[in-house]
Amino acid sequence: MxxxxxxxxxxxxxxxxFAAAPVIPPPPQIPANGYILVDHHSGRVLAEQRADDRMEPASITKVMTAYIVFDALREKRLTLAEKVKVSEYAWRTGGAVTDGSTSFLELGSEVPVEDLIKGMIVQSGNDATIVLAERLGGSEAGFVTIMNEYARRLGLENTHFTNSWGNPGPEHYSTPRDLAKLASALIREFPEYYKWYSMREFTWNNHRQFNRNGLLGRDPSVDGIKTGHTSSAKYCLMTSAERNGMRLISVVLGSPSVRAREDASATLLNYGYTFYETIRxxxxxxxxxxxxxxxxxxxxxxxxxxxxxxxxxxxxxxxxxxxxxxxxxxxxxxxxxxxxxxxxxxxxxxxxxxxxxxxxxxxxxxxxxxxxxxxxxxxxxxx
Structure with a gap:
């Protein structure tokens, strides 16, 4: 027995x-196609809207690329000092000859991995991202296979990638919930590399590049993570902040403007910190x-x-x-x-x-x- x-x-x-329970108002109205606010440590969702709907992640895609790069660094399959050659494909697809986000890498030049990472994170350089993808996957197509396998391992059930940098397409999608899971995994597993997401600027090839995450200058508790924008995805922002040991993660997809995505993210964070606390x-x-x-x-x-x-x-x-x-x-x-x-x-x-x-x-x-x-x-x- x-x-x-x-x-x-x-x-x-x-x-x-017989004490009265604290009253928590409903989450604020957010101008976005979907969003989520979650506590990093406990995993509790504090606010959400269409959090499981598939949407375009735009350049937030690069967070998965970064996760895989960081994992390769941890496993010694890659070093920060290693230099990687800029291919013609990376240059033509994501370089200065395009109208997208670029790190201004020169065709045929060899760039240290650390600078490629900073270019991908700070300026959202498509060229830097593709160079890293080619280094680890042999080609961008090979790297995409790796991305989708990592998505499966992380339990991202409504996520599928077709490229490393966020080019829109019908089979390139994720959800606010999946992206919050990815953000939490990145912060938890790679704190030594996550610090780069708080960099305000980075200079390469005489081009001074500024971080597109405006919340880094508005809120000292914000230390990342990634912006995204295409005409179809609209304006997206994955954010993390820490106040008094409590770390929150917000993902806002499909806002109408840069200012709207920043205000929406700030509103969500302030809602979470005002009405909730996390206890170890x-x-x-x-x-x-x-x-x-x-x-x-x-x-x-x-x-x-x-x-x-x-x-x-x-x-x-x-x-x-x-x-x-x-x-x-x-x-x-x-x-x-x-x-x-x-x-x-x-x-x-x-x-x-x-x-x-x-x-x-x-x-x-x-x-x-x-x-x-x-x-x-x-x-x-x-x-």
Whole structure:
């Protein structure tokens, strides 16, 4: 017979039992085809409109290109100092001879990877983006295959790419929700490279290039991420900001103007910071419970979450949080490290706002014959 080992970690104080819940107004009206506002750490969506509709991402496409480049740097398949030759295709498709965003790379020149990345991020250079894509994919078409595989791995269920830089087409699409997932993955996995998204300007080939994200100059908490624009996609902006340890991500697609996309993003961020707060509940691998183990070389096993646990709640509702950890037992050795043994549930009042699995933080081997015999008797009486 299974038994439940449960621990109420924080009970409601009597004074809060009848406290009124904070009132959160509906999200603001945003001039855009679709948008989403999400907390980076908890993943909670704070506002959305048509967040799962397929739309043109325009140059926000380059965030996926950057993600793949950063991954190649991490895996030592690429170095920042490596120089890459500017092909005729990259020059003709995205260079100064076009009317699109360009980093003014010279045909046949060799450019360090770090400068290509800065050109792609700061100026949204199509030529720099294509050069990087050709380096990693052999050709842009080869790189597109990689992009779509990475989209699958990241769980971007409504995203498909046909090029590395955001050229519009019927099979080149994403959604506000998918793009927010991509942004969060980029920030979480590559903090050492994400810093480039806050660069205000970059000079290459005697051309001083300015970041097109106007929010970098309007709001000191904003540190990225990417603009986008085509005549069909209209004006798009993926934004992230951090205030007092709380990081929000907004994606606005299809705004009527540059100013409109910036104002819309700023409005969403201010809405999130005004009415919500994010609390860190658990550190990674922090023991929450230490339940008894039968027939093991150890008497007990620590359980916790393998990742930091956050919850985003209405601002002012922190006093109403209850946290409960539970493990189904009896636990019998052997137990592998990482095995799911229970759950950690967080409530605000009667609402469950988070539930995360609790895993064994250590491996417990089987005990000796004497331990096996003694615990067999204990389990018999426990049943």
């Amino acid at each position: 299974k038994k439940l080992f449960r621990c109420l970690l924080l009970a409601l104080a009597p004074a809060t039992l 509940l658990l550190d990674a691998n922090q023991p929450v419970l230490t339940p008894q183990v039968y027939k093991g070389a150890a008497d007990a096993v620590p359980v916790g979450s393998p990742r930091p646990t956050y919850v985003t709640i209405a601002r002012g509702a922190a006093d109403s949080i209850t946290k409960e950890a539970s493990v189904e037992g009896p636990l019998v050795a052997p137990i592998e490290a990482g095995a799911t043994l229970g759950s950690y549930t967080v409530r605000v009042g009667d609402e469950v706002v988070a539930r995360v699995p609790l895993v064994a933080l250590e491996k417990v081997e089987e005990g000796g014959l004497w331990r096996w015999a003694v615990d067999s008797v204990k389990l018999w009486f426990a049943d």
